[in-house]
Amino acid sequence: MPNISESEIREVVNLVLNKMKASDTSDWDSTHYGPRKFVGVYSDMNDAISAVQEAYLKVRAMSVEQREAIITEIRRLTRAEAPIMAQLGVSETGMGKVEHKRLKHILVADKTPGTEDIVSNARTGDNGLTLVEMAPFGVVGAITPSTNPSETIICNSIGMIAAGNGVVFNPHPNAIATSNYAVDLVNRASKAAGGPEVLVCSMVKPTLESAAIMQSHPLVRLLVCTGGPGVVKAVLSSGKKAIGAGAGNPPVIVDDTADIKKAGKDIIDGCTFDNNLPCIAEKEVFAFRNIADELISAMLKNGAYMITSEQADALAKIVLVEAKDKKGNTRFVVNRDCVGRDAHVLLAKIGINVSSDIRCIICETDFNHLFVQEELMMPILPIVRVNNIEEAIELAVKAEHGNRHTAHMHSKNIDNLSAFARAVETTIFVKNAPSYAGIGFGGEGHATFTIAGPTGEGITSARSFTRQRRCVMADSFRII
Numbered sequence: 001m002p003n004i005s006e007s008e009i010r011e012v013v014n015l016v017l018n019k020m021k022a023s024d025t026s027d028w029d030s031t032h033y034g035p036r037k038f039v040g041v042y043s044d045m046n047d048a049i050s051a052v053q054e055a056y057l058k059v060r061a062m063s064v065e066q067r068e069a070i071i072t073e074i075r076r077l078t079r080a081e082a083p084i085m086a087q088l089g090v091s092e093t094g095m096g097k098v099e100h101k102r103l104k105h106i107l108v109a110d111k112t113p114g115t116e117d118i119v120s121n122a123r124t125g126d127n128g129l130t131l132v133e134m135a136p137f138g139v140v141g142a143i144t145p146s147t148n149p150s151e152t153i154i155c156n157s158i159g160m161i162a163a164g165n166g167v168v169f170n171p172h173p174n175a176i177a178t179s180n181y182a183v184d185l186v187n188r189a190s191k192a193a194g195g196p197e198v199l200v201c202s203m204v205k206p207t208l209e210s211a212a213i214m215q216s217h218p219l220v221r222l223l224v225c226t227g228g229p230g231v232v233k234a235v236l237s238s239g240k241k242a243i244g245a246g247a248g249n250p251p252v253i254v255d256d257t258a259d260i261k262k263a264g265k266d267i268i269d270g271c272t273f274d275n276n277l278p279c280i281a282e283k284e285v286f287a288f289r290n291i292a293d294e295l296i297s298a299m300l301k302n303g304a305y306m307i308t309s310e311q312a313d314a315l316a317k318i319v320l321v322e323a324k325d326k327k328g329n330t331r332f333v334v335n336r337d338c339v340g341r342d343a344h345v346l347l348a349k350i351g352i353n354v355s356s357d358i359r360c361i362i363c364e365t366d367f368n369h370l371f372v373q374e375e376l377m378m379p380i381l382p383i384v385r386v387n388n389i390e391e392a393i394e395l396a397v398k399a400e401h402g403n404r405h406t407a408h409m410h411s412k413n414i415d416n417l418s419a420f421a422r423a424v425e426t427t428i429f430v431k432n433a434p435s436y437a438g439i440g441f442g443g444e445g446h447a448t449f450t451i452a453g454p455t456g457e458g459i460t461s462a463r464s465f466t467r468q469r470r471c472v473m474a475d476s477f478r479i480i
């Protein structure tokens, strides 16, 4: 596919958004993409599950080489159409940054493991040979977020198909067009590589009801949920095998042995990536008192804007709103109109006008401030001064709220680094780098957009979506 021009991107994005807004799944005309409609998108969850069951049976009959050929084509199309999905994601949800979303798609294409992740095990001994293979579950039901919509769908599809499963998605209602574009992309890749025309499925209008049908349908053997605490709890109560990738609130500790200039830049780079939408992004900083001024000055040189505590309180009243939980208690929830918005847009809400070069709002707060306690998913970074490593660790662990998701530290003191890593018990712990190094972007290791802390699969990949099967051959098949 040739490089896509800006005007073509705009044309496709407008077309897709208008079609999906009208829930119109009829054929459409789309420049050199040809007349087509999204493949694999159904209005009834039961129909989608039946279609995926058929696809699963076809995938099961395929050789590993055929599966890998489909995945190679998914990677190719993802790289080619990353600019469209990035623009679509920002246009539809109003959240994030186009260039960062493009990079996230390239990361998924390049670093999501395929069939090589599925490795069999053999054990031999006096009693013969035992083989353990990693088998598919069958139909997987996947719930995906609005923060990384198409990234999660493509990443999940690669891993789940590599493992030999079929997948039905119930995407976030605020990101339907972007999510279904990705579902269609996977199906186009499948067809082009000689696979089934419908390999993965989704809903025209996903709802809580369609999610409920998915969760209770007998053909769905595994649920994979990427989202906030509410939905993770819902799938874990379903009675089915479930993988839950839930919320985080990643703290960062900076001690007085760190390279402070680098720490300031790394923290701002990580915190502002896609306007703080990634669940792994830096959310609050605990800085040693004796380096805090130098750290703040490094942040200011890297696109941060410092607000006063009065301004922080005024901003908190806008970006967080009061809501009642099920027990009638009042609590604060994020204002959806502020999530993933640019720093200068958020600053304008409290009457501060700055240029779009400002990418992060920083402020000094105490530990109890809502900016420290709540997962904002906005480029707002509170900084709390601490006296020593004991205090830093105690407060950072509390701010993480036991999510055991992600934490970061800038330090050259291995005792301090080890003490925090041990205490915070997170799935991802990044040392001396921006947060995104934790998912393979400038750090070693594979990528995922489904980080399953609560259920323990961690940085999910194809093998996370398999079940073990054992085959025993007694007293034979040993060659020694």
Ligand code: NAD
Binding pocket: 143, 144, 145, 146, 147, 148, 170, 171, 172, 173, 208, 211, 212, 226, 227, 228, 229, 230, 231, 234, 245, 246, 247, 248, 278, 279, 375, 449, 450, 451, 452, 453
């Ligand atoms: P969200 O929780 O609002 O929605 C996630 C999905 O769940 C959506 O598809 C939504 O429609 C659905 N949903 C919500 N309640 C449900 C219920 N009771 N039953 C069935 N489905 C339900 O997520 P969001 O705002 O798009 O994403 C942000 C949240 O997700 C943050 O908390 C973030 O930390 C988390 N997240 C975690 C990971 C991870 O890998 N651990 C990745 C991305 C996002």
